[in-house]
Amino acid sequence: MTIWQAVILAIIEGITEFLPVSSTGHMIIASSLMGISHLEFTKMFTVNIQFGAILSVLVLYSRRFLQTKDFYFKLFVAFLPAAFFGLLLNDYIDALLENVVVVAISLxxxxxxxxxxxxxANDYPKDRxxxxxxxxxxxxxxxxxxxxGVSRSxxxxIGGMFQGLTRKQAxxxxxxxxxxxxxxAAGYKFLKTYESIQASDIKILLLGNVVAFIVAMLAIRFFINFLTRYGFKLFGYYRIALGIILLTxxxxxxxIEIV
Structure with missing residues (x-):
């Protein structure tokens, strides 16, 4: 993987991670088009640079993370299903990641x-x-x-809105x-592959995380402002168009090979 390929993937990660358009789907498509999807380092890189995206949330919402224990307990409760099913279905999930048709249909x-x-889903006027x-x-x-292709975001x-949260709160x-x-997810992937990381790879990983952090900061601010004013339709139309293009x-x- 070259430096420019790393920068491109990091920009895509930063833009798409918190938008409802599927960062995984976009990373799969981009790495495949650049001909680096078969590299084991690429798979580790696309997961590892999520650390940069995570840091952007901690910086932008630093005050929100200095709350009561109740805040963290709720995050822990919400995290449990993914932790359980992620470990249980890890091999099956890895197999799905190699199927472009699944990505296209999900989009x-x-x-x-x-x-x-x-x-x-009704958009209630007040946060709670x-x-x-x-x-x-x-x-x-x-x-x-x-x-x-589904998109964690x-x-x-959508799950939050079905619970009666406002678009912004969700x-x-x-x-x-x-x-x-x-x-x-990033820590687990790193522990599984860190022994194969070379000295030159560390610089690329650091660069990718820095780029992902900066771009994600901008993307989150844009998304919240856009979402509260216009809703989800534009993102929906984009996903539909991209899915149709891929299937076509x-x-x-x-x-579009994913090894």
Whole structure:
């Protein structure tokens, strides 16, 4: 992997991680188009740079993380389903990551849901505290995102809105929940592959995390402002278009290889 390839992937991670468009799907597509999807380092890199994205949430919402223990207990409750099913279905999830058709269909179906989510789920006028039961339910919605192309952000935001949260509150809880979830996933992947990391790879990993951090900071601010004013439709249409393009390319015989 070259430095420029690392920068491109990090920019994509920073933009898409907290938007409901599937960062995993975009990383799979981008790495495949650049011809580096078969590299073991690429798979580790795309997970590791989530640390940079996580840091952006901690910086932007630093005051929110200096709260009572109740805040952290709720995040822990919401994190449990993903931790359990992630370990249980790890091999199956890895197999799905190699299937571009799954990514394309997930993008398409998720896009259709986002187009109509504002009408399906009422947007209550006032924020309120998330209950433990609601946190657990949102955690189960997050498990749906184990299917590549679904989007962790989309699944948890939709789950939050179905619990009666406002769009902004659902999005912010999704950001908070991303911290333990992504940290666990990135840490687990790093521990499995760190022995194969070379000295030159460390510089690329550091660069990727810095770029992902900066871009994610900008993306989160844009997303919250855009979401509160316009809702999810544009993201839904984008996902539908991308899903159709992928399925069309595959139907025409173009190969998007993921080894």
């Amino acid at each position: 398409l179906v998720g896009g259709i849901i986002l187009v109509f989510i504002d009408k399906i 505290e998330v209950t433990y039961t609601e946190a657990l339910k949102i955690g189960f919605y997050q498990c749906i995102a184990m299917v590549p 989309a699944a948890t935001i 999005a912010e809880f999704s950001f908070f929940l991303a911290v333990p979830t992504m940290a666990a 390319l595959l139907a025409l015989g173009y190969k």
